[in-house]
Amino acid sequence: MTIVVTGGAGFIGSNFVIEWLKHCDEPVINIDKLTYAGNLGNLASLKGDPRHIFVRADIADSSLISGLLSEHTPRAILNFAAESHVDRSIHGPDDFIDTNVVGTFRLLETARAYWGTSSEPQRSGFRFLHVSTDEVYGSLSQGAAPFSEMSRYEPNSPYSASKAASDHLVRAYHHTYGLPVLTTNCSNNYGPHHFPEKLIPLCIHNALSGKPLPIYGDGQQIRDWLYVKDHCSAIRRVVDDGLIGETYNIGGWNEMTNLEVVKTLCGVLDELRPREDGISYAERIIFVKDRPGHDRRYAIDASKIESELGWRPAETFETGLRKTVQWFLNNQAWVKDVTSGAYRAWVEKQYNGGVDG
Incomplete structure (x- = not known):
């Protein structure tokens, strides 16, 4: 038995591959295009592991992907491959349409052809799992109920619109062709190997570099972590164990404002790596001009996956954040490697500035 993971050198994908191989011996064919956010350094711990086969490829390369499926006959494709940064999508939406919409379409077509020619029991056991985001649901008002799997799609950025389109394609391929699909919509992730353009890793990096900690607007934007x-x-x-054709929202039950997140982060850094002058890192928090169309609140109702599949997060925000900060402190060589000149130019151009998760 084998699985295919696309986008497996990125933040969430690489963590998934590493965790998968910790929990089972089923081999992983890891496909990644290695754009700026894809980093083979994320997979360094798997070097020499015969269960991990890495292939540099674009999910839109139907011929190459088809060949890999024929060669390895996987029981599942897990699609993590995506452009995922809202700010980048505002400045350059083309890549988001190419990867998230066209790329997903090409991958679905390739998967459909593979599944359609498979024999039993492989055909009935095959799954196509599509990893998506809570941002497809739009923005919540302060007192509104969290997003459920039945929430209306109201994407507000080129990024979330491209992910919404990919979700709709996945749904359509199930209802039109019978492809056995599953979709997950997650809230804001954080943890090891997080590329430092998002709120938590950027603020860790800036804090340790003696730079300001930029927060958009008034910092009262709420996210579930x-x-x-x-x-x-x-x-x-x-x-x-998910039911074919179903969507599962995955959240951490941790709603916090961006300002609360950064202040909590500063408290952990004050404890684990205090400044030489004894002043809290929180003194470096600054507020910058808000980004266009900034969603005010996201929140996930993850009760369906708990009631149907028995899953609930093991970490609180505090325990997860402490593990994240400690990982970044212990892996400064990784941080130095990914924060290249191109990355610094992007941050300077984009933020002057602010960031969101």
Whole structure:
């Protein structure tokens, strides 16, 4: 038995591959295009592991992907491959349409052809799991109920619109062609190997570099925070036991404002790596101009996956954040490697500035 993971050198994908191989011996064919956020350094712990086969490829390369499926006959494809940064989508939406919409379409077509020619019992056991985001549901008002699997799609950025389109394609391929699909919509992830353009890793990096900690607007934007390894455990449950055609929302039950997140982060850093001058890192928090169309609140109702599949996150925000900070402190060589000149130019151009998760 084998699985295919796309986008497996990125933040969530690499964590998933590592966690998968910790929990079972089923080999992984790991496909990643290695854009700026894909990093083979994320997979360094798997070097020499025969259960991990890495292939540099684009999910839109139907011929190559088809050949891999024929060669390895996987029982599942887990699609993590995506452009995922809202700010980048505002400045350059083309890549988001190419990867998230066209790429997902090409992958679905390739998977459909593979599944359609498979013999039993492989055909009935095959699954296509699509990893998506809570941002497809739009923005919540302060007192509104959290997003459920029945929430209306109202994407507000080119990124979330491209992910919404990919979700709709996955649904359509199930209802039109019978492809056995599963979809997961997760809240904001954080944890090891998080590329430092998002709120938590950027603020850790800036704090340790003696730079300001930029927060958009008034910092009162609310997000639900999910430790990445909890997300990985949820996906394992869904791919093995989820009902075909169903969507499962995955959240951490941790709603916090961006300002609360950064202040909590500063408190952990004050304890684990205090400044030489004895002043809290929180003194470096600054507020910058808000980004266009900034969603005010996201929140996930993860009761369906708990009641149907028995999954609930193992980490609180505090325990997950402490593990995350400690990982970044212990892996400064990784941080130095990913924060290249191109990355620094992007941060300078984008933020002057602010960031969101």
